[in-house]
């Protein structure tokens with residue numbers, strides 16, 4: 001029995017309650033969580049924007065130490081320092097068999113449920129549920145990384161920061177000298193800024209409606225910033241790219257208006273990547289001729305098209321060698337009882353990531 005943060009219903013403030021975590025069964029791992037970031041997706045869950053499978057055990061951007069493993073687990077062992085992921089690829093689905101495991105349609109999660117004391121099954125956010133002192137996951141959800149790394153920083157690779165870095169590098173395919181614009185500079189958008197910089201983009205334009213967010217984006221490597229509150233971002237991005245638009249525009253907000261901005265702020269035959277997650281009620285209406293005549297690629301990025309086994313250890317090594325500023329995402333370290341107030345701060349814009357430390 002451990003303490004965990006549970007969302008019981010749509011829009012209802014989260015509660016710290018007792019969670020029953022089973023001993024790991026075949027293929028499962030029990031992880032002692034050391035740090036877990038507060039992601040906008042946790043709030044989406046609480047607001048019923050993902051699905052209605054309440055109650056949710058929130059938290060999914062985490063690092064910790066494997067405490068016990070179930071039968072047949074060979075890839076991790078007790079004592080391993082791991083970053084948790086929500087893409088434990090199956091190796092057998094149609095995507096995996098075609099050599100595209102980052103699209104895996106049958107990713108693994110723990111088979112046994114974690115429950116409330118009365119036996120009510122919990123739905124762990126993204127199959128993780130790491131706002132808890134211990135969590136039960138599939139062993140494939142544990143990626144071993146350098147144990148000297150700071151848990152609060154590298155745990156963020158488990159979701160938002162990886163999604164952003166990957167949206168730029170994997171989905172967007174940023175190359176040396178490219179121009180990139182990122183709309184929405186939260187944890188995900190700034191991950192994209194960092195990824196674009198790592199891949200050698202020459203121009204990196206950060207767009208947000210909050211000046212604090214724009215300053216952070218600059219710290220991560222944005223060459224220009226645009227406050228969409230007082231400047232039309234499409235005009236501004238075009239102006240900053242010789243009148244043409246950027247090679248790649250990433251929508252890290254996920255709303256119809258920001259996606260349209262991304263679409264029109266991109267050069268002919270350029271790429272739009274949608275990494276922000278829209279809610280099911282959102283719709284889009286556009287002249288189809290614009291989609292045809294502007295050409296290029298319109299893509300979505302699920303988890304930055306990452307492969308945890310390939311990308312996490314590599315990114316942690318870059319972090320350890322001072323080439324990837326993951327510490328810059330950790331705005332504050334908080335306690336397990338502070339998640340609800342962290343949602344408030346996220347809304348208010350004062351933080352990039354609040355990270356629960358255990």
Ligand SMILES: NC(=O)c1ccc[n+]([C@@H]2O[C@H](COP(=O)([O-])OP(=O)(O)OC[C@H]3O[C@@H](n4cnc5c(N)ncnc54)[C@H](O)[C@@H]3O)[C@@H](O)[C@H]2O)c1
Nearest residue numbers: 040041160163184185186187188208209275276277302303
């Ligand atoms: N695709 C994936 O795999 C994946 C993974 C993690 C998170 N996400 C999603 O990415 C999105 C961003 O997550 P986050 O954790 O960075 O959230 P966040 O709240 O930290 O950041 C959102 C940012 O967008 C800015 N913003 C809001 N409206 C804007 C507008 N009209 N124009 C410009 N900027 C605007 C906000 O000021 C804020 O800085 C969320 O929708 C989240 O669910 C997607």
Ligand SMILES: [Zn+2]
Nearest residue numbers: 090093096104
């Ligand atoms: Zn698969």
Ligand SMILES: [Zn+2]
Nearest residue numbers: 039041159160
């Ligand atoms: Zn997340």
